[in-house]
Amino acid sequence: MSLFDFQLFKNKKPTEFLRNNHEVPLNTQTSIAEREPQVVEASNKKSGFFDGVHESGFLYGWAHNRLEAGRNQKLYFFINHILVGSAWTWQDRPDVSETKGVDARNTGFYCALTSVEYFQLLQSDYELTVAFDELGREGLGGRLTLDSVNIPRLLGGSLRAIVNEKGDAPYDQILKIFSASSLSELVHWTDKACIFIDYFLSQYQILNDKEFLIQAEKTAKSWALPNNNLELKLLRILWCLEHNAIEQIDVSSLEMAFLERTHQSDPLGNYQGLKNRDIHLLNVLQQKIFFIAQSSSDQILIAISKISFTFGKWIEKLGGQDRLALAFLDLARHQDVLKIHDPLAIETLGKLQRRENRNILAADNFKVAIASEKCSWYSFHELAVLIRSFSQDGLGYSALPITKCISLWIKASTLNPSQALSFREAVSYSNQFFDKLLSITTLQAQSGSEMSAVVNRKNNLSALGKATEELYLTQQIAPCSINSQGWISKNNLKILFLGSKNLHQCFYYRIFQKMETLKTLGFECEFIDTNTLLSIAWRESLMGVGMLYLCRTALTNNERHLASYAKALKIPIVYDVDDLIFDAEHFPPSLSTYARTISIKEHLHLRLDCPLFSEALKMADFVTVSTHTLASQAQKFVAPNTPIFVLPNLLGNSIEVLARKQRDRIQGQTGSLVSKNAKKSRIKIFYGSGTKAHKQVFYEVFLPAALAIIKEFDQVDLHLIGFFENLPTHLLKTGRIVLRETTSDFFEYLNLLQEMDINIAILEESLVTDAKSEIKWLEAAAFAIPSIVSPTATYREALTDKENVVFAKTSADWKAELRFLISDSLARDRIGKNAQELALQKFSPAKGAEIFQTILNAAGMLPLKKRKKRLLLCNVFFAPQSNGGATRVAETQVRGLLEQYANEYDVYVLTTSDFTSSSAGSMEVEQYWYRDCLVTCLSLPNNDWSAAENHDVYSFCKRFFVEYQFDLIHMHSMQVLTGSVGIAAKELNIPYIVTLHDAWWLSRYMFLIDEFENSVDPANPLSGGSVKSQDEIKALLTRDKILRDVLKNARTRLAVSQKFADLYMSAGVGDVQVHENIVEPFDVYERQPDPDGKIVLGFIGGMSKHKGYHLFRQALEEGEFENFKALVVDTSLNEGETHETIWGKTRVKFIPKVKQNEIGKLYAQMDVLVAPSIWPESFGLVTREAMMAGVWVIASDIGVIGEDIVEGENGNVIRVDDFFGLCKILINFDFNEASKYSTSNIKKQKNLIHSHMMAYVEFINNFTENIKI
Structure with a gap:
């Protein structure tokens, strides 16, 4: 039936649908009772079902005739047994084939009806049915009862069918369709007609009917047209502009029309933003305003500027039309009237200019907005981004841009802590700045300004470091009383070591040994290689860590971020160093001391890297060094009052065991060591060096003496390990000099060392060598091998010449002392034995444990005999994202526990963030302090609020719960976190309780209202929404089983009111107790009467x-x-x-x-x-x-x-x-x-929260009373 062949009937009363004076169609003249057919069962050969109305407004279902399998079937539609239309099946329905065993081809129908009779009879409580025949006797299963929800939906489907069939309709025929004499009369129509106005407003003729626009704006039924309201306003403004009636434009009502567009749903399911018709009208308006502005009075210019500003602001907010928004704002700005508007207007203009790459103008506007002190976080954020962009050419020479930018990003984060964009930009810029700084200072040094480059790098790194630390500190939400020593109350017994395995001996002595010792003291130790920082989730590695130990670590930007994050979490940082690598004034030694083993470029890099180590020292809460000389030098670089401890290189447990076994074995065989050395046929002199340093002194001082000794004593051989060149070829060939490459196998090195007779450690005289440890002497002393060493400050301080060591300074000294030990086997035995006794006494692992006791005491890291109970509260949001009532309750309970029960419980929170996830799309973990509560926040990609489980959350919780050893878990609103939290807790035998704040556990519609605004049955997981496929049904039933199992396994279920407990129990959830929510105390102010008396x-x-x-x-x-x-x-x-x-x-x-x-x-x-x-x-x-x-x-x-x-x-x-x-x-x-x-009738607020917390703690104690702490 053509669009123009039917008429809708206007009513005399708003609640009636039929016009009394209109001729009723023939098939409706008899009563319903007279027309009701005798419905018979459809033949066994025919089957079908009427599913109902789709969200699009189309009727749908299926019908099948076995005699005509695969062929289209004609169906007839009835309202209260009155024929209102027909349609054909045409869709394939595989789901029907699976469930009913029929041919799926052409069995489905999906249609909208547009007949006069159909529109007449769309009334509440009437029934819509479908049949194979015109009399309705061979009916399909299923029927639809019409109501106020599905009638508009059906009308919407009809509208779509009409529009798709015929397109635009002429003005006069619109009136004919509605039997109206004018458009102004049309607006008094029923709600049915209102549904259609969305289509008819597109007709340009309406612009010339002022009365229609006025009446449409005033109609009480405007609420029924939420998405037409904006279009009405735009049409009205266009009419006013064309008729020189600008004074009639109401800007505030335009603002509201835009505001409503951002919120209200479309009955037809259309996108809530700007529609194509809106955009077309707005473009017309922009051009019209532009021409008016060319020749108007100041008063008119001010008026149209206000209008233009409103258009620009809201178009930007709705999105997708930046150029159009900017065109309107440029019109307003051109008239110089934006100064009368809020600073947010300037910010909006800057935002649009930024998107259109008009960056200088944008920066100026952001500065103006910031100066007003009334702008949002966005101005600070974008100004920082622009400053970063502007400073690219000069990046690295000055820290001013980076510190300015980070301070702006910090301000943006402070104003809106829920957004992570500013933090991410700051991290990105700091990484870029760091890389560029290293590059530029390297070029500066290579050009001849070496020390200037060092100073430049040092100053810029220092500024970057301060800014980075402040950046991470701003991520802490509320003041925390925990300090770097306060972790004792948390009893965190994990120590995380960060270092490198590149230098094998450094790793063994400065990392592995410490980990060995600390484990004997009851600590858990883990190690992260700095080379892997970019590929691991290092934030997660810091979970449960009580101390971060940085070992000989250069503070590149990756290490800087990790250390700054740890510092913000109040994790104490210990820095360990065993060389003077942090002092560019003395390190590295002159290039000549390397004897051409390194290049000028490599030597330059060693010096330029000194600030990376000195910056690490500045971050430390405690410092450990290997020698007293290092302690003295480090004091110049650390922060004031930073404790420095001398922790020398010691014998590890394994070396000590080897040493004692060797001593006991030899003594058991001979009774002394004398006969062992006396029987030696050849004497091996040993020098092992894993670095390229100190080679000049080797060649110039030691080697001439050694060659003379080899010549003098036929039984003497020189064994070398390391980087050596230009050794006498004939001695290498005859084996008098044996050269081996360095090995990464430390114990292979020790096995070789045990075969030696005399050990040497040759060093040049300098502050760098004075700072070195006794390690070369110590390794040989462990096996009673005597050593000849250069008399550095450390050796002189620890050893005694001719008693447990031999000192040699000049080449002549080295020749004489070598001759002395070679010639006197008794002296070798005595000095070696004394050295071994001193090593086992002064440098044993037990000595390291004693020193660590002192360090751990200072750091507050000694294990407690008793710890508090650990409670974990879980909620989808938590401060600073204080969204929703459940979040506020969870925050209130956390504060109550901290304030009233701090001596009994350590409180933790697990929550999620709406931060943008990483580009990799993987889960991110971040921790921060909320007062004295440690919050762990998961940022999850593709958050589905209805999901029952999440594998990433499950895997994380298994690690997280083990790490922190929680005694009880309290689950509040679990959207996004999902039931996986409870599943993980059950598998680990951790008791948990659940507070029921909404209906999420029962339905994907947590407010029990579906997208069609229908009520949802909480007892039926399939209730609500459109018709579901078999896969959807299976998924919903699976969801229901998962969540009901989680609830069932909880130690208790707490409803926040008795009625809500009843709702859950009526839905089949058993044993729901009540713990009412609490309103946290707040300041009450005296009511100020409205100035207008309203x-x-x-x-x-x-x-x-x-x-x-x-x-x-x-x-x-x-x-x-x-x-x-x-x-x-x-x-x-x-x-x-x-x-x-x-x-x-x-x-x-x-x-x-x-x-x-x-x-x-x-x-x-x-x-x-x-x-x-x-x-x-x-x-x-x-x-x-x-x-x-x-x-x-x-x-x-x-x-x-x-x-x-x-x-x-x-x-x-x-x-x-x-x-x-x-x-x-x-x-x-x-x-x-x-x-x-008045408030006089209210109970004391503090008494209410006190009683709430008492009841809450009683619940907690019921499930933790048997926990041993």
């Missing part, structure tokens, strides 16, 4: 359907109340952003979310709080807060949101199946009676 109605539920926003609005629009004002909190608004409009005769103001510590000031602005929630609220924090503040409350009769209301004393309870209940209360509202209600 009664202020507050609405804090956001512009969401389940909170009853639509009912609140409808009541005010229909009631036309002049004695009220309305205050609506809209969480989508930026701080400082407000909007005003009028509903009926009530002025409405929209404000952004208020910080929790200022909630008392918000309630002081209200006389009445309206909370008409349409879902069964589990508790209702806002109503109880309002009553605490002495505010009268009008609340829903669903759930417990109005449970504390005493009718007529502190508020009213209303029905919320429509807006009439609220409207009736408002009509009869007696403010004088309501104003008698």
Whole structure:
């Protein structure tokens, strides 16, 4: 049937659909009873089912005729047995084939009806059915009962069919379709007609009908057209511009139209942003305004500038049309009137200019916005990004850009701690800055300015370091009393070592030995190789760590971030060094001392790297060094009052065991060591060096003496390990000099050493060598091998000449002392034995344990005999993302535990972040302090709020729970975290409890309202939403089983109210106890009367359907109340952003979310709080807060949101199946009676929270009383 062949009938009463004076079609003249056919069963050869109405508004189902398998079937549609249309099957339905065993081809139908009869009979409580025949006797299974929800949906489907078939309709025929004499008459039509206006507004002829536009804006049914409101405003403004009626343009109503577009759903399921028609109209408006601006008075220019600014701001907010938004803002800016607007306007302009690469203008606008001190975080963030961009050419020569940028990003993070973009930009820039700094200072040094380059690198690294530390500190949310020594209270017994295995002996003596010793003291030790930092999740590696030990680590940017993160977590940092590599004034030794074993470039890099080590020293809370000389030098580089401990290189456990076995074995065989040395046929002199340093002194001082000795004594051989060149060829060939390459196998090196007779350690005289340890002497002494060494400060301090060592300085000394030991076997035995005794006594692992006891005492790291119980609270959000009532309750409980039960419990939190995940798409882990509670935050890609489990969360929790050894886990709102937390806890036998804040455990619709605004059955996991495929059904049933199992395995289930406990138990969840939520105390302020004498109605539920926003609005629009004002909190608004409009005769103001510590000031602005929630609220924090503040409350009769209301004393309870209940209360509202209600009727707030915490701790103790701590 053609679009123009049918007419819809206008009614005399809004509730009727048929026009009395219109001729009724023939097939509707008889009564329903007379028309009702005798339905017979469809033949066995025919089968089918009418599934219902799809979310698109189309009817769908399936039909099959075995005699005509695979062929299209014609079906007939009936409303209350009256034929209203027909359609053919045409879709393939594989799902039907699987379940019914029929041919899937052409069995499905999916259609919309457009007949006159169909539109006439779309009335509530009528039934829509489908049959194979025109009489309706061979009916399909299934029927649809029409109601206020599916009628608009069906009309929407019909509209789509009409538009797709015919496109635009001429103006005169639009009126003919609706039997209307004018468009202004059309707006008084029923809700049915309103559904169609969205299509008809696209006709340009409407622009010339001023009366229609005026009436459409005033109609009480405007709420039924949420997405048309904006288009109406745009059309009206265009009409005003074309008719020189700019003074009639209402900017505030335009603001509201845009605001509504950002919130309200489209009945037809269309995208909520700008539609193509909107964009077309806005382009027309922009051009029109541009031409008007060329020749208008100042007054007109100011008016159109305000309009242009409003357009630009909201187009930017809705997204997708940046150039159009910027064109409008440029129009406003050109007229020089933006100065009269809020700084957010300047920020918006800068934002758009930034996207269009007009960066200099953007930077200027961001600076202006920041100077106003009223802009958002975005201005700080983007200005930093631009400064970074502008400074690329000079990057590295000055730390000014990086410190300025990081300070701006820190400010952005402070203003909006929920966003991670600023932090990520800062990390990215610091990495880039670091790389460029190294490159530029290297070029500077190679050009001849070596020390200037060192100073430049040092100063810039220092500035970068301070900025980086401050950046990580800003990630800590609330003040924490834990300091670097306070980890003793957490009893964290893991020590994480960070270093490198590149230098094998350094790793063994400075890392492996420490780990060995600390393990004997009861600590768990782990090691991270610096070469792997980029490829591991190092934040996760710091979980449970009580001390970070940096060993000879250069503070490149990767190590800097790790150390700064640890420092922000109050993890004490110990820096260990065994060489003077941090002092560029003395290190490295002159190039000549390397005897051409390294290049000039390599020598230069050694010096340039000194600031990387000195910066690491500055970060340390404690320092360990191998010698007293190093301690003295390190004191110049560490922060003031940093303790420095001398922890010498010691015999490891394995070396000590070998040494004692060797001594005991030889003594057991001979009774002494004398005969062993006396029987030696050949004497081996040994020098092992794993580095390229100290080679000049070897060649110039030692080697001439050694060659003379080899010549003098035929039984003497020289054994070398390391980097040596230009040795006498004939001696190498005859084996008098044996040269071996270095080995990474330390014990292979020791086995070789044990075969030697005389050990040497030759070093040049310098501060660098004075700082070196006794390690060369120690290794030989362990096996009673005498050593001849250079008399450095460390050797002189620890050893005695001719008693346990032999000193040699000049070449002549070396020749003489070698001759002495070669010639006197008794002297070799004596000195070797004394050296071994000294090594076992002074350098044993036990000595290291004693020194570590002192260090650990200073760091507060000694294990406690008793620890507190460890509680983990889990919630999808946590500060700084304090979103939702469950989050506020969890935060209140954390604070209560910290303030009232700090001696009994250590409190931890597991939460998630809405931060943008890494580009790799993997889970990220971050920790931060909230007061004295350690929060672990997971950033998860592709967050699905309805998901029952998450493998990444499960795997993480298995590690996390073992790491921290939690005694009890308390699960609050578990969206995103999922039931995997409970599954992991059960597998590890950790008891857990669950607080039920919403219906997420029962339904994917946690507020029990589906996307079609239908109520959901909490007992049926399949309830709600559109028709589901078999895979969807399987997935929903699986979800239900997983979550019900998690609930079943909990030690207890806590509902936040008795009614919510009843809801869960009625849905089949057993043994639900009640622990009511608590309203945390806040400051209550005296009510300030409205200056206009109005009664202020507050609405804090956001512009969401389940909170009853639509009912609140409808009541005010229909009631036309002049004695009220309305205050609506809209969480989508930026701080400082407000909007005003009028509903009926009530002025409405929209404000952004208020910080929790200022909630008392918000309630002081209200006389009445309206909370008409349409879902069964589990508790209702806002109503109880309002009553605490002495505010009268009008609340829903669903759930417990109005449970504390005493009718007529502190508020009213209303029905919320429509807006009439609220409207009736408002009509009869007696403010004088309501104003008698005050805070004097409220119990003391602190008593309430105290009793809540007492009950909470009682629950906890029930499941932790048998835990041994």
